[in-house]
Structure formats: structure tokens, C-alpha cells
Amino acid sequence: MKKRIAIATLGCKTNTFESACIASAFGDEYCYVPFEQEADVYVVNTCTVTDRTDFKSRNLIRKAIQRKEANPDVKVAITGCFAQLNPEEVKELGEVDLIVDNQHKYLIPDYLSGISHNFEPASQALDFPQPKHAVEHMPENSRAFQKIQDGCGLFCAYCAISHARGPSRSAKVQDVIEQAKRFVDNGYQEIVLVGVNLALYQDGEEGLAELVAKLKRVNGLSILRLSSLEPFYVTDRLIDELAESSIVAPHFHFPLQSGSDAILKSMGRPYQAADFKALIHKVLAKIPDAAIGLDVIAGFPGETDEDFQDTYSLIDSLPLAYLHVFPFSRRPHTKAYAMPNQIPKSIKRARVSRLLKLSQTKTKTYTQKLIDAQVTLRGVVEISGTEGSEILSDHYVRAMTTEQFPMGALLNLKPINQLQDKTLCDII
Secondary structure: OOEEEEEEEOOOHHHHHHHHHHHHHOOOOEEEOOOOOOOOEEEEEEOOOOHHHHHHHHHHHHHHHHHHHHOOOOEEEEEEHHHHHOHHHHHHHOOOOEEOOHHHHHHHHHHHOOOOOOOOOHHHOOOOOOOOOOOOOOOOOOOEEEEEEEOOOOOOOOOOHHHHHOOOEEOOHHHHHHHHHHHHHOOOOEEEEEEOOHHHOEEOOEEHHHHHHHHOOOOOOOEEEEOOOOHHHOOHHHHHHHHOOOOEOOEEEEEEEOOOHHHHHHHOOOOOHHHHHHHHHHHHHHOOOOEEEEEEEEOOOOOOHHHHHHHHHHHHHOOOOEEEEEEOOOOOOOHHHHOOOOOOHHHHHHHHHHHHHHHHHHHHHHHHHHHHHOOOEEEEEEEEEOOEEEEEOOOOOEEEEOOOOOOOOEEEEEEEEEOOOOEEEEEO
16 A cells, blocks of 8 residues: 655645645555545645734644654644744644755655754855656646745835745746646646745846746646736836736736835835736736735734725725735734734724725625636636536636536636636636
8 A cells, every 4th residue: 555645745845846746756556545534654844924824834743743653653843934944833832744845845754764864054055946746736736836936035014934945936937847847747737836025036038028938838738827917026027928818828927016105114114005906907908807915914003094994995996806915914023023013903903894894895896807707717617516517717816617527627608607615607
């Protein structure tokens, strides 16, 4: 019988790809099982973007340790951003076999076999961590997430990820193309490009726009989607590349964080609200039906009622598809951790609530626009059952049909009617 590997993944899509790399590195001697099941090896790939993800990371680590306490032959390896910044805290939670830095997480099987490992600070990570084995499968995902960039040197005041991931570094263009072809050869029809700061991708003279131009020519690739892009790195060339192909999903996600110039400056964000507004209109001029989503932080230290209203008014003025709203979370290692004028939780909750209601309105309006214009929604089946099939469409609208199709199948759908959290469609 094969040994069993179970991996719990928290946080971003970059972590999801890295977990797939870890699973692949264990080779054919292991089979992948859900984290809740009995396994021979448990890996927890942690996150530290908020205090909530810290809590979830500690909880999953404890669960893995409990498995080891019940069976001493079980191996436990901890990696990811929470472990990168808090290795001593991980040790205090109980007995684990490995704590592996982000740069070397793909080598977990080697370290478990006895090869020595020195925990490396993120600041010393200078090369893109290229996995030894190409990834052929994404456990528990019908879309392929492909990491092409790591690290970020922005050190925004609220964010611990620059400390946990180190400086920006990128995969070679040829390696990206080869991995994309491997995904397509294994039946994946949608690839999502991911990175810690994706827009910083650079291989010599070739940036993200040039890479997208090459990926659009990969035979068999039906949908290419980009994950979150820092707004101040989005070039006209990149927008043109995304607009000039039916393969590229018309979906942009930008971390706005605040619509107040004063708060943006305090956060260390190198743009103003007017710059951001101009970018949104530039994208929509090229791609009128684009789904545009934003990250927003409510309750950053010093955020006055007027600052929050600036954020609310800016968002309200823009034709957006959705918001991802977060209450400010104090992160050790960051400038904002010790800033004065911390906002009470009750005020943060109220501001988050207002923004979430605005998000619901924006989503409803955007979805109705697609229905009225009869815009085709394309995507791969992520949920399939007796009630039908569901996709996350290229326009980032969750859509369903009452017909049943296999997981991973590519559907072209005509929107009919909005439901509570998805859109009912017909097959085209």
C-alpha cells in the first residue's frame, strides 16, 4: 500500500500551488488524502495575513500534533508564512518533525528522509524556488493555480508578507510555459497566474505583459486568469495584452486598501485615490464588461470618519463587481502594529458592514448588466451534483446550470436570472 500525505493549506492561491508542489515532490510512493483523514505525513502550509489566519494556522498545527501523539510514526512538517515569522511559537505548540522556511518547502520529503535543513530567513531568499518536479495535478481544485513570482519589497505598513516572503523574484519564462503546457496536457482548461506581487514578474527584459502574450499561444489553454495585481504596476501594455484575446479572463482584482489619500500615505501606498480611479476607467475603456474587484481595509490606525467616507464614496462611484473587505488586523513585524490611534473593534465592524452591503449592491448591479447584455459566461465545472453544475466564470460571477457535467469540463453559459449567490444559466 502507498503511504498517505495530507496537506492543510491556508491563505492565498500561491500557497495552494506550493502545496501541490509539495504533494508532487513526495512522488508515486505516496497518495494524497484529505487532511481530516488518517495519514502518514501531515503538512500544514500556514498563513499570517491576519490574526484570524494566525489562529487557524495554530489550530491546524495542533490537530497535526494530535495525530502524532496518537501515532508516533506519523510525521508532521510545518511551513508557510506563519511558520516563517514565528518558528519558536510553532515549537511551543508541541512536537513537530520539521519547520521549513518558505524558500525550501518543496524539499520537505528530502528533509523528512534525513537530509539536514537550516531554517533560512526570508530576507536571504534570492532565487525563485523552482520545484524539482513539474506539477501535474492540483489536489481538490478543477482549475490550475500556477505560481510565477514570489516575494515583495513594498513593506506596506499593514502587511507582514514582505517580511515572510523576502524580495521579489520570478520564474523563468520557459519554465512558466513548460509548466502551463503540463497543466493543459493533464486536462486543465483554466490556469490562474499567481504570485505574492504578481505584477512584479520579470525575467530579463520580459515582464508580465510579455509572458501573457506567450501563454495565450499555448495550445489547448481555454482560459488564462490573473490573480491580484498591485494597481501602480499595471501598464498600458499589460491592459492591451489582456484585452486582445478571448482566452484571457476579463477579470481584474486590485488591492485598493483605502480611498483616502491621507490613509494611503500612512499605509505606504505609492498612489492617490485619483490615480486609482483613472486606472479603473482605463481598464473599462479597453474591456467594458470586465469584472473588477477590490481589497479594502477598514479601520487602519488613524482612519477618521471622513477618511472612511472618502473610501466609501470612491468605491460607490466606480462600476465594480465585488469587494473583499477586511478589518485592519495588527501584524507583528509591521509599522502599523505600533501606530497610535488604533481604531476600536466596534467601529471597524461597523465600517466593514457598510462596505459589505455596498459590495452586495455592486455585485447585483454588475451581474444584472451581464444578464441584460447576454454576455457569455465561460468557466470550468467546480461543483457537479444531482442539482446541476456550477462554475466560477471568467467574469467572476458564480454561475450554474441544471444540467450535470463532469468536474473540470469547460462550459459556455447564457445568463438567465440572478439567484441569491449565483446566476442561473442555459448551456450555449
